[in-house]
Amino acid sequence: MPEPEGKHDPSTPLLSLHVGKVRPYTRAGTTSAIAKAPVGGRLRITTLGLAGDEQADLRVHGGVDKAIHHYPLDHYAAWRQEIAHPLLDSAGAFGENFSTHGWTEASVHFGDIVQAGSAVLQVSQGRQPCWKLNDRFGQPDMARRLQSTGRTGWYYRVLEEGAISAGDRLIVLERPYPQWPLSLLMDMLFQRTLDLALLRSASVLPLPPSWKKLIEHRLARNEVESWRKRLEGPDRT
Secondary structure, eight states: OOOOOOOOOOOOOOOOOOOOOOEESSSSTTEEEOEEEEEOEEEEEEEEEETTTTOOOTTTTTTTGGGGEEGGGGGGGHHHHHHGGGGSTTTTTOSSSSEESSOOTTTBBTEEEEETTTEEEEEEEEEOOOHHHHHHTTTTTHHHHHHHTTOOOOOEEEEEEEOTTOOOOOEEOOSOOTTTTTHHHHHHHHTTTTHHHHHHHHHHHHOOOOHHHHHHHHHHHOOOOOOHHHHHHOOOO
């Protein structure tokens, strides 16, 4: 069974909230809501996420298992050292809804139940980065770099609807899977891709259907699915 890693402050303040609207994107015929702006006041949280927030491609973004995206402000310093881009001057660069300092993939665990304002959320999965980050940052390998560094952020599902505002504290109420920091799951997904013992251990977790299918595929075929289309996106021609 995997060993736990990372220490975790059971609460952290929400520094900022971000929402975005679907707009035409960089390549012909594409749209995105990745350009999310900070908002003040109190926002309603429903099972599909923050009031006023949108997702362009509902096949791979949004939905009950990806209702809210959280990206640690902690990672911004490392990104600024690696690439120079004005988006990194403030939170929201990665299309996140929640921005905090103090929680990362090494300390947040799969299944954590979190009080967020008057809502209750659950950590549902890590982020699988896509090509839209490449175009947003003008870096053809940006999605792959998120993937390889493990600095991906994570998603919540909504267990109890409510409302939240910047300044509210996020508080871990329960940790049902203390052996499964998100960093370990992301390592399984992107690095230790055919570690059969790790895959078998993860297969018993109540993961979203897409992750279950991925694990079953690797265990059955002993091969890794192609990430090319997700990481590079549609042809520009």
